[in-house]
Amino acid sequence: MLPRLRRPASLLAALTIAVVPLTACSTGGQADDGTLTVFIPQLAGVDMSQSTTTKVLQEKFGVTMRFETSTYDASAAKEKRQISLASGDLPDVYMLIPWVDQFNQVELLRLGRQGIAVPLNDLIEQHAPNIKKAFEETPELRRLATAPDGKIYGMPQWNDCFHCSYGAKLWMNSDWLRKVGLPMPTTTEEMREVLRAFKTRDPNGNGQPDEIPLSGSTSDTLLPYFMNAFLYDPQSGNAFPSTLALNNGRVQLQAAQPGWREGLRYLASLNAEGLIDPGAFSQNRDALMAKGDLDGAPVVGAATVQHPALLVTTGHPDGRDKLYDPVPPLTGPTGVSYASYNLSTLPGATFLITAEATEEEQIAAIKILDWFHTQEGNIIGQFGDEGEGWLRPGPGDVALDPNLTPVFEQVPTDPEAPRDPEGPWGAAAGYYSTEEFRNAQVQSTDIYSPEGGERRLYEATKLYEGKTPQDQVFPYWNVWVEPDVAGELATLQTNIENHVAQSSLQFVTGQLDVDDDSAWNAYLDGLRNLGLDRYLQIQQTGYEAAG
Structure with a gap:
């Protein structure tokens, strides 16, 4: 069965980053003052230092936290993260949001080999029982997080979004x-x-x-x-x-x-x-x-x-x-009736500990991440205090999946109201949203009401589930590309995808005659001239290496 796993704009968007000098790393945070410095996106109107999530974490784990913040604007957030990497003044930990900005797999390999990203394997083994449990429950998460050399340089956010x-x-x-x-x-x-x-x-x-x-x-x-x-x-x-x-x-x-x-x-x-x-x-x-x-x-x-x-x-x-x-998916003239499938969890990582963190700070950071892999941590981290951001189910409440016992209900927010400066971390804390966790949320049974929108999508997606030919799905999320070919692959992919999109549009709109063999052959020749064979070779090598 396919894992219900999303990804942002492009498979290889921003594969290349400036090579950060090894001198950018401190020697284990020798000049550190014991404060855990976190680089994190901050929603307009929210003060991460005053957030209810921050207060819970500081009290629960006995740690003082300081924040370097970016915004929810993807381009600006990515630029600020890359500047922080190149500056030589690293935070102790990055905690990002995948649909805003995150580390891709090539960056993880590069930063790991440069000694900037601290491998998490031992920290998880010794201090993160809930992450270990998540790996057992969801083997695809472990596979997604593990580089070809067996090291975990960062952790992704697992978001089992069915309709995505x-x-x-x-x-x-x-x-x-x-x-x-x-x-x-x-x-x-x-x-x-x-x-x-x-x-x-x-x-x-x-x-x-x-x-x-x-x-x-x-x-x-x-x-x-x-x-x-x-x-x-x-x-x-x-x-x-x-x-x-x-x-x-x-x-x-x-x-x-x-x-x-x-x-x-x-x-x-x-x-x-x-x-x-x-x-x-x-x-x-x-x-x-x-x-x-x-x-x-x-x-x-x-x-x-x-x-x-x-x-x-x-x-x-x-x-x-x-x-x-x-x-539902249509059936074509030869009986074909498929549905597109893509991973709803983005390959790469949102959580990364840098070599700037002391051993004590590394342990504190992994314990925070571990708590976010619990149901309690996931709910409180994303939605805040009970009674304000979320409620326990009441009589008659129905989970999104009616076969599950409802666990919680999100309190709707007023989009016109000013944000609470002490609001929760929101998406930055959503590290282990499994299918069961998402589907156990209370949802209205009226699919046409605003409150029943998620159920409307859930029921709609049921029409598409099971229509994907599993043997044809290319699991790009498990393919790690070596940094020395990443730039080449990114160029090939961009050129080929642009050629496909532009030519397909011309065929559909009649600018090119799809019935004209010479026009079709010219399109195929264009793919070959753009390096299609090399593109497929690199992807095949990565696919076979992923096992």
């Missing part, structure tokens, strides 16, 4: 389906019939030919959902742009296979009929949302978004946000 793992979904206006008298489509040809009806039968009832049958955005692209009716496509919008997959244990690029051409041919035919929003290929999420929220009658029939809140504002005054339901 199957991100390439399609949501459709069920009210429109009823009005045109058609069932939810199950095949590519039934989808064509539905989109034609959306375009021609005035399902929004305003007497205007303003319906947009199908849309998307540059973040939530059309290809992955539809391509999976022709061959397995692991993409999930721009968050997972790679089309690498396995074929009998060999790494291959799906975008170079015949099935990719068939998928493009199908989408090109929909576009030629005017069934696809031209803006779907260039608009951002805000522009898509503007169409979903457009005053008057709804105009968008379906969109390839992970969840409907990316199309229509939750709690829309006319209730249109309740009209969109998930469409």
